[in-house]
Amino acid sequence: MKNTISNEELAGLVEPARLHKRLYLDPDIFELEMERIWGQAWIFIGHESQVPATGDFFSTNITHKIPVVMIRDKEGQVHVLHNRCGHKGAKLVESRDGNVRGAFRCPYHGWSFRHDGTLLKIPNEKGYEGTGFDPSDSCNNMQPVAQVESYRGFVFATLSSTAPDLKTWLGGAVDCLDNLCDRAPEGEVEVAGGVLRYEHECNWKFILENLNDTMHPMVVHQSVVQAAEDYIASLPASAAKQRSEAEIIPPFGSSYEKFEDSGITGFPYGHHYDGGKTSIHADYTVLPAYHEAMVKAYGEERTREIYSFNTHNTLYYPSLTIKTAVQNIRVVRPIAVDRFVVETWSFRLKGAPEEMLQRTLLYSRLINSSAGMVGPDDLEVYRRAQEGLQSSASDWVEFHRQYGRDQQLPDRVIGGGTSDLDMRTQYKAWREYMTGEIAQ
Ligand code: FES
Ligand SMILES: [Fe+2]
The missing domain is CATH 2.102.10.10 (Rieske [2Fe-2S] iron-sulphur domain)
Structure with missing residues (x-):
């Protein structure tokens, strides 16, 4: 395509803690993203x-x-x-x-x-x-x-012949893919239970921004969390099955303090995850038969170590997001500047009891499907942002939370769980891909 936007202009659209609304609205920027981000990343x-x-x-x-x-x-x-x-x-x-x-x-x-x-x-x-x-x-x-x-069975491809090898590109974020597979007693996972395909009428970047935005769940998902808590409170002591199903929802209403403790970790190329030591999935009940299979395969100590790496969402920028603790992934595919598709795939942990897969599928239906109880809340706010940003009131979207407090380590950046470190990480990569500064 004819490039009418200079690198200087592109760089000016993303500041360290705020970005220009054109990133969500401008079809020319979208076409350049397809060429320079989607055409170069794995x-x-x-x-x-x-x-x-x-x-x-x-x-x-x-x-x-x-x-x-x-x-x-x-x-x-x-x-x-x-x-x-x-x-x-x-x-x-x-x-x-x-x-x-x-x-x-x-x-x-x-x-x-x-x-x-x-x-x-x-x-x-x-x-x-x-x-x-x-x-x-x-x-x-x-x-x-x-x-x-x-x-480990996850197939990536890139249109770039100069992109670094996959392992280098994944960097430290590879730990989450490992953990997803290690949660299988046989160390392997396989796709099961079909796919949920869900079209979103907004820019593709909204879902990536939302993944580790821990300032939104207690607001956006407040009503469904309240309904789930009321339901759980109404259950008799004998309703263990219903309780274990309903307990999927309330962690989405966790406090600011709990999310802050989970931390966010960012990597080169825009990847990041929240959690590590703990996450909102940390309190889900471990099924005894599953625990038994894990201990048999790995021993008690290694099993505890696998459980204890507890992340919520991991983003492999820009196309893949995984939830290690519940074995499902979401795959993003842009269609136009204001449309994209998300696919949710679930995984069977090889060697684990079938109940684990059933719980994963239930999680996917409750959280990620178009008829679910959590994902549609998110879509509603993305749609409102897509519409609200048309306003001439301001050109900027900000992400200053805890700016200046992110801690740079040799291979990663770490920060508070309620910080905007995830935004800073992905938009640093956005800017590097778009202006040709990404390490290739
Ligand atoms: S055989 Fe002619 S287009 Fe494929
Ligand atoms: Fe959400």
């Missing part, structure tokens, strides 16, 4: 367990427009390819998932491609003889995305 594509068998595929977009497909070949390797025919560009697969038996077959002129994207066959090929066309030229293949890597 983007979460899917989990390997979504494509367990040869030829299984899962399709998605890597930016707002660029379609890709994740597929497993017969050697078991997972590829992420551009979902584009090597002939005249038609998308090879249209459905979200499925199985490509022997090869991809283009619906237009029938060119076929192996699972690794290489061209297999062209119908009526003799028409190309003597024309200078070279079927072995790799430009006729389905093209691989520039870089693809998997970490």
Whole structure:
């Protein structure tokens, strides 16, 4: 696209503790974000367990427009390819998932491609003889995305050939992915229970800002917390099952002091999490059968250590947010400056009792679904912000809370749980990506 916004102008939109409203409203900025953030960062594509068998595929977009497909070949390797025919560009697969038996077959002129994207066959090929066309030229293949890597089954891809390796890019925030997997007695997780897809009529950055904004839950979610507490108080002593289900909600109404204690930790490239020593999930009951399986697998000490790393939300900027303690993730995909989609996927902890998965699915439905009790509260305030920011009253959105008190360590920044450190972390990365200063 034609770039009409200079780096100097872009840098001026993000100050250390406030940012310009154009970041939420300007379609030109949105297009640049797709090119410079989404086109350069590692983007979460899917989990390997979504494509367990040869030829299984899962399709998605890597930016707002660029379609890709994740597929497993017969050697078991997972590829992420551009979902584009090597002939005249038609998308090879249209459905979200499925199985490509022997090869991809283009619906237009029938060119076929192996699972690794290489061209297999062209119908009526003799028409190309003597024309200078070279079927072995790799430009006729389905093209691989520039870089693809998997970490403990989580597949990321980037359109940038110069992005650092995935482990470097994840930095210290990798501890949360490890903890999610370590919570499985077998040390592995797999996708289960389907996906919740939820379109939001607002800018994609609102959900990232909300994740570790601990000044909002006790306000935005006040009514549902009150209703859940009243319900729990009305339960007879014998209603243990209902109590364990309802107890998912009240932590969202935790006090400022409790959230402050949880702390926020930020990393390069915009990643951050809240919690660590404790989080709002720390008081959920541990099922005895699960605890038994964990102790059998890891021993008492290591099991305690795994439980004790208790985070709430972790953001792998800009596309993936995970909740280690409840084994679900949310995947963000922008559509336009004022629209994005969130997908919630839940995970089975391999080796854990089935009840753990049921609790994860219940959590997802209660908190993250479009018919849930918590996520829709958040959407309502994002929508109001998207509308309110149209006002000419002020050009700025601020994030000064505890500014100047963040503590810089060699590989991370730590600060108070009710600080705006999460905002400062992600908008530092925003500015670096957008102005070409990010370490690539
Ligand atoms: S566009 Fe795919 S075979 Fe022609
Ligand atoms: Fe919320």
